[in-house]
Amino acid sequence: MPIQLVEPGQTPDLHDAxxxxxxxxxxxxxxxxxxxxxxxxxxxxxxxxPSTLSLEKExxxxxxxxxxxxxxxxxxxxxxxxxxxLGSHTLTSVEVASHILSHIRDRVEKNLGxxxxxxxxxxxxxxxxxxxxxxxxxxxxxxxxxxxLINEPTAAALAYGLETGAEGLYAIYDFGGGTFDLSLLKLxxxxxxxxxxxxxxxxxxxxxxxxxxxxxxxxxxxxxxxxDRGVQGYAKMDPAIKSRDVTIIKEKLSHLDTYEGITRxxxxxxxxxxxxxxxxxxxxxxxxxxxxxxxxQGVVLVGGMTRMPLVRQEAEAFFGKAPLCDxxxxxxxxxGAALSAHGLVNGSDTLLLDVTPLSLGLEIRGGLxxxxxxxxxxxxxxxxxxxxxxxxxxxxxxxxxxxxxxEFVQDCRSLARFELKGLPPxxxxxxxxxxxxxVDVEGxxxxxxxxxxxxxxxxxxxRPSSGLDDKTLADxxxxxxxxxxxxxxxxxxxxxx
Amino acid sequence: xxxxxxxxxxxxxxNIDLNALEQAYFAAQRNTHPDRFALVxxxxxxxxxxxxxxxxxxxxxxxxxxxxxxxxxEARGVSLLTHDQEFLPKVIEWxxxxxxxxxxxxxxxxxxxxxxQELTQALEHHxxxxxxxxxxxxxxxxxxxx
Numbered sequence: 001m002p003i004q005l006v007e008p009g010q011t012p013d014l015h016d017a018x019x020x021x022x023x024x025x026x027x028x029x030x031x032x033x034x035x036x037x038x039x040x041x042x043x044x045x046x047x048x049x050p051s052t053l054s055l056e057k058e059x060x061x062x063x064x065x066x067x068x069x070x071x072x073x074x075x076x077x078x079x080x081x082x083x084x085x086l087g088s089h090t091l092t093s094v095e096v097a098s099h100i101l102s103h104i105r106d107r108v109e110k111n112l113g114x115x116x117x118x119x120x121x122x123x124x125x126x127x128x129x130x131x132x133x134x135x136x137x138x139x140x141x142x143x144x145x146x147x148x149l150i151n152e153p154t155a156a157a158l159a160y161g162l163e164t165g166a167e168g169l170y171a172i173y174d175f176g177g178g179t180f181d182l183s184l185l186k187l188x189x190x191x192x193x194x195x196x197x198x199x200x201x202x203x204x205x206x207x208x209x210x211x212x213x214x215x216x217x218x219x220x221x222x223x224x225x226x227x228d229r230g231v232q233g234y235a236k237m238d239p240a241i242k243s244r245d246v247t248i249i250k251e252k253l254s255h256l257d258t259y260e261g262i263t264r265x266x267x268x269x270x271x272x273x274x275x276x277x278x279x280x281x282x283x284x285x286x287x288x289x290x291x292x293x294x295x296x297q298g299v300v301l302v303g304g305m306t307r308m309p310l311v312r313q314e315a316e317a318f319f320g321k322a323p324l325c326d327x328x329x330x331x332x333x334x335x336g337a338a339l340s341a342h343g344l345v346n347g348s349d350t351l352l353l354d355v356t357p358l359s360l361g362l363e364i365r366g367g368l369x370x371x372x373x374x375x376x377x378x379x380x381x382x383x384x385x386x387x388x389x390x391x392x393x394x395x396x397x398x399x400x401x402x403x404x405x406x407e408f409v410q411d412c413r414s415l416a417r418f419e420l421k422g423l424p425p426x427x428x429x430x431x432x433x434x435x436x437x438x439v440d441v442e443g444x445x446x447x448x449x450x451x452x453x454x455x456x457x458x459x460x461x462x463r464p465s466s467g468l469d470d471k472t473l474a475d476x477x478x479x480x481x482x483x484x485x486x487x488x489x490x491x492x493x494x495x496x497x
Numbered sequence: 498x499x500x501x502x503x504x505x506x507x508x509x510x511x512n513i514d515l516n517a518l519e520q521a522y523f524a525a526q527r528n529t530h531p532d533r534f535a536l537v538x539x540x541x542x543x544x545x546x547x548x549x550x551x552x553x554x555x556x557x558x559x560x561x562x563x564x565x566x567x568x569x570x571e572a573r574g575v576s577l578l579t580h581d582q583e584f585l586p587k588v589i590e591w592x593x594x595x596x597x598x599x600x601x602x603x604x605x606x607x608x609x610x611x612x613x614q615e616l617t618q619a620l621e622h623h624x625x626x627x628x629x630x631x632x633x634x635x636x637x638x639x640x641x642x643x
Contacts, residue, residue, distance in 0.1 A: 344532060351526055351532070353526060378553040380547075381553060438550070440546055441530075441546070
């Protein structure tokens with residue numbers, strides 16, 4: 001089947017007919033996975049793609065795990081304005097993600113022979129506003145139309161629930177390479193209702209790898225006392241293994257008791273504090289939902305870290321029942337996203353009711369935060385709060401929007417700050433300003449403020465954005481379209497030859 | 498005016514079957530949830546999202562007996578109590594006993610159940626004054642228990 005070339009900006013409207021394929025993309029910290037629904041059952045397209053960007057003969061290349069010059073785990077930087085160096089290139093995490101997404105798009109189009117029409121992209125449930133916006137920007141750069149962002153544990157629940165027909169209360173324990181999420185859901189007759197969610201964006205396999213690497217360094221320095229335990233020591237380890245990721249040791253020890261002189265016990269001692277942290281978060285989510293671990297029907301394990309025997313064992317002890325592992329922990333999220341994408345485009349009886357993971361609020365006097373939308377509020381959500389002036393004749397009011405659970409502004413993430421100007425000259429406490437918050441199903445916020453005392457209403461709308469401003473984004477977009485087109489033409493020529 | 502009962506198509510009573518409420522909520526979301534309108538234009542999307550938000554608000558309000566009672570009383574034009582002279586001695590007593598190190602949690606839990614019953618009966622019999630008192634006290638007890 002010939003590949004259709006679509007002019008930038010002239011993507012056919014989805015209203016007409018979906019000519020290409022819609023997919024679900026799990027844009028993971030260590031791996032990315034793409035899936036679609038060919039008939040009724042979702043299928044993964046190709047294998048897992050390592051979420052890395054490297055330089056191979058001056059060319060940017062996605063998916064290498066051996067290249068010495070590579071960027072990895074950049075998902076953890078999404079929404080932060082940090083410049084990353086790769087050879088002579090300087091990139092943001094958004095740009096790295098866009099390269100990975102472009103690679104995925106190419107793979108889908110090559111494997112299926114049809115254009116990628118649109119996608120559902122998954123994000124950690126605990127992703128904040130900036131990280132969500134950044135993910136959408138990355139998709140825009142990769143010229144992928146996003147049908148919707150969906151939370152990773154919710155996607156996994158969808159895949160699990162639709163496959164097994166499970167009903168009742170379920171916990172999704174999602175421990176991946178970079179992040180941890182725990183969501184509690186009520187499943188019944190096609191309704192997937194998230195009751196509460198919690199997580200940590202800096203708690204994943206990467207952290208255990210880091211701790212393991214540090215531990216290996218100590219063996220290297222001081223291997224003598226360990227030698228009588230049969231440990232050969234890091235210094236004597238096969239240099240080929242040493243140069244590769246510690247992930248290999250971690251992988252091997254999930255089914256071997258000892259590997260290269262490191263025992264599973266050693267690894268478990270290193271991993272335990274991190275696993276304990278996930279259980280602390282889990283306990284907090286249960287508290288938020290006013291539920292007890294014994295209330296749930298089952299716990300579904302998702303994410304690569306859940307293959308570690310220690311994690312399974314601890315999860316079983318916490319929930320008092322064996323975790324459900326009948327769905328591949330690496331693929332569940334992508335499969336769920338594919339089902340969601342399929343449902344959005346073709347219609348579906350399934351209803352997905354998700355919540356906001358973090359509280360949204362405004363700065364008030366004394367640097368305090370007034371929560372407007374508390375965490376675990378079902379989406380979409382609307383909320384309003386009225387404010388008044390503090391001084392006679394006050395002409396303006398600064399509106400500072402923040403996200404987080406803490407009481408003070410400085411401990412929360414600042415999302416937007418704008419000034420409502422031209423308030424009517426009135427005595428203190430007389431002007432009334434109403435601030436409206438609207439959070440959509442993707443967890444994205446719109447804030448507006450209206451002065452309503454005199455009927456002279458003023459309306460300011462703010463969409464918090466991540467590190468990249470719109471101008472920069474437009475420039476990159478233009479460039480990527482230019483090169484994307486060239487790359488595509490180059491490939492078409494190559495394929496013809 | 499925001500009317501949670503109308504939004505979910507329920508009869509305006511204080512006593513609600515929570516299962517029926519949940520089913521009404523799911524049914525309303527099946528009609529309004531933005532995922533049902535993934536392919537419509539932006540303006541229509543905004544309107545749909547607004548309606549779905551109202552459905553969420555209605556469900557959250559009706560699920561909570563205190564919010565439900567507050568809504569019903571205010572909708573009838575009844576003004577709520579801001580203080581309750583007769584209740585004050587009890588508040589002081591609880592405070593003193595807590596200060597003295599006594600654990601009154603189970604007593605407060607019993608009190609909450611009793612007050613909720615009182616509120617239900619008052620609302621069923623349209624005894625607004627009695628209802629506002631029970632509501633005020635229930636609010637207090639819930640706050641203390643948290």
